[in-house]
Amino acid sequence: MFLKSKICKYIHCPVNYGYVPGVIAPDGEEQNSYILGLNYLLKSFKRKVIVVVHRNDDIEEKWIVTPENISFTKEKIMRQIKFQEKYFDSYIIM
Numbered sequence: 001m002f003l004k005s006k007i008c009k010y011i012h013c014p015v016n017y018g019y020v021p022g023v024i025a026p027d028g029e030e031q032n033s034y035i036l037g038l039n040y041l042l043k044s045f046k047r048k049v050i051v052v053v054h055r056n057d058d059i060e061e062k063w064i065v066t067p068e069n070i071s072f073t074k075e076k077i078m079r080q081i082k083f084q085e086k087y088f089d090s091y092i093i094m
Helices: 074-085
Strands: 002-005 016-024 030-035 044-046 048-055 062-066 090-093
Touching: 016 044, 048 074, 062 074, 074 090
Parallel strands: 030 062
Antiparallel strands: 002 016, 002 044, 016 030, 048 062, 048 090
């Protein structure tokens, strides 16, 4: 999967955040993704989706993308994306 990074305009993003070109999410925009496991700014990234973050109170889902050699628990993922997901009733689907 190929991702393009984007700058978070309205919030501080402590993780990389991007979108999947050509994959349209239910909100009509390209599918957004958190990119975990790399602590430097990315322009693009090609790896695998490991998790879907489902939001009960939003039409949008977020994908979690990581390098292939890194694994995460649900708890570790939620700690890293809590900066944004704390505003939603969300849960992880592995």
